[in-house]
Amino acid sequence: MGKTAHDENYALKVVLHAHPHFYRPSDKSGRLYKKLFPIPSLRDIVENAFENAIGICALSSCHTPTSGMDDRFFSYMSQAQYLTNDFNINYNKKEGWARFERNRKIRKDIEKMQLSSIIILHTQEVRTLYDGETADINVIGLEDLVPHSQDTEKTISDVSSNGGFSIVCHPSDVVDSLPLEKTIKLVKEEKVFFEEFNALSAGELNNQRYEESVLDGVKGISVSDAHHYQDTDISYILCNHNLLEDFSIKYLEEKLKKKDYEIFPKSMPLIKVFNYHILPILMSKFHL
Numbered sequence: 001m002g003k004t005a006h007d008e009n010y011a012l013k014v015v016l017h018a019h020p021h022f023y024r025p026s027d028k029s030g031r032l033y034k035k036l037f038p039i040p041s042l043r044d045i046v047e048n049a050f051e052n053a054i055g056i057c058a059l060s061s062c063h064t065p066t067s068g069m070d071d072r073f074f075s076y077m078s079q080a081q082y083l084t085n086d087f088n089i090n091y092n093k094k095e096g097w098a099r100f101e102r103n104r105k106i107r108k109d110i111e112k113m114q115l116s117s118i119i120i121l122h123t124q125e126v127r128t129l130y131d132g133e134t135a136d137i138n139v140i141g142l143e144d145l146v147p148h149s150q151d152t153e154k155t156i157s158d159v160s161s162n163g164g165f166s167i168v169c170h171p172s173d174v175v176d177s178l179p180l181e182k183t184i185k186l187v188k189e190e191k192v193f194f195e196e197f198n199a200l201s202a203g204e205l206n207n208q209r210y211e212e213s214v215l216d217g218v219k220g221i222s223v224s225d226a227h228h229y230q231d232t233d234i235s236y237i238l239c240n241h242n243l244l245e246d247f248s249i250k251y252l253e254e255k256l257k258k259k260d261y262e263i264f265p266k267s268m269p270l271i272k273v274f275n276y277h278i279l280p281i282l283m284s285k286f287h288l
Contacts, residue, residue: 010238010262014056016167017123017138017195017223018232020045022280024061024072032288033280040229042079046087046100046120053114054233055244056121056252058223060138063148064127071145073122094143095163095249096122119247125169127176128152135178136169137192141249152178156191165253167221168194170201171209180212187218193256196220197265199235200273206265221256222263227276234268237261 021039023030040048049057061070077098080089091098101117124139130152137155139146141164146155156166168187171194172180186192196213197206197220213220224234239261243251255261 009240012055012239012241012244013053013233013236013264014239014243014261015054015058015224015232015236016056016121016140016221017060017125017169017198018058018226018229019060019062019125020072020076020229020232022227022276024070025075026071029287030280030284033283037228037276037280042076043083045076045229046083046118048229048232049100049118049120050102050115052233054118054236055115055239055241056119056247057232058121058123060123060125061145062125062127063146065149069145069148070124076120095141096143097247097249099247115244117244119244126155128155130178130182134176136176137178138167138169138195139164140167140252141165153186153191156186160191164249165256166192168192170195170198170205170225173198173201173205180209184212184216184218187220188216190257194218194220195223195225197222197235197263199224199226199266199268200277203267206267219259220263221261222265224268226268227280228272231268231272231276235266236264238264 023034023039025039045059059073059076061072063069086103088101088103089098098120099117100120124146126137126139126146127148128135128137128150135152139159142159142162146159159166168178168183171178171183183194187194196209221237222235224232226232226234239255243255
């Protein structure tokens with residue numbers, strides 16, 4: 001599955017699934033790991049989005065029986081008060097996103113900036129239950145945290161009823177994944193979107209998803225699923241800039257429904273997968 005030439009109308013980077021760090025700011029565990037790889041601040045995340053022209057930048061939490069409910073988005077947004085000298089901030093708490101616009105009075109190099117504002121978007125990776133197994137979905141557009149360990153389809157239905165939408169994470173992956181056949185069925189029923197390409201997945205799994213989606217006439221998205229904020233845009237989708245200018249959850253959902261985007265698939269280097277995803281899991285077993 002290779003990259004394709006992109007339509008010049010699609011120039012806005014949109015990342016819908018990326019964790020700034022394995023741990024959340026409020027975590028007391030992982031002290032040694034956090035010394036090796038410090039948790040970024042909200043300023044770090046916002047500045048990285050501007051520097052890499054990430055117009056819509058996911059800040060993904062993760063709710064599982066092991067880690068519990070993840071409040072990192074709210075922890076990060078509590079830091080916004082310290083950024084008001086440099087940014088004009090419009091926080092849409094109900095929909096779970098915030099626009100950060102550079103303060104023009106102090107931005108001397110504005111003409112060099114690719115973007116004048118960016119969106120930090122809360123997305124929630126939620127571990128659900130399907131047919132006796134666990135399956136992760138990515139929820140977008142809600143203020144409230146979505147409980148884990150509930151039935152997959154019920155969770156999807158509840159999210160939709162409350163004004164959000166769901167994306168199936170890494171279908172048919174090794175663990176915590178909805179079967180691809182079931183995922184395609186839900187996509188065709190217009191109940192979910194799905195990750196056709198996840199930068200953390202093995203190449204053959206991404207190829208399988210791509211081939212199946214082509215055969216079934218559906219289109220997925222590409223995501224990084226990063227666990228370090230500087231890797232957020234390893235993989236993403238490209239949209240028209242009007243999504244950033246007129247951003248809302250409904251407008252984003254409409255773009256995805258109309259397939260009004262292009263995918264930019266790229267795999268995460270193995271050393272990064274180990275350092276930022278596997279290593280903290282291994283160290284946590286020894287309470288490091």
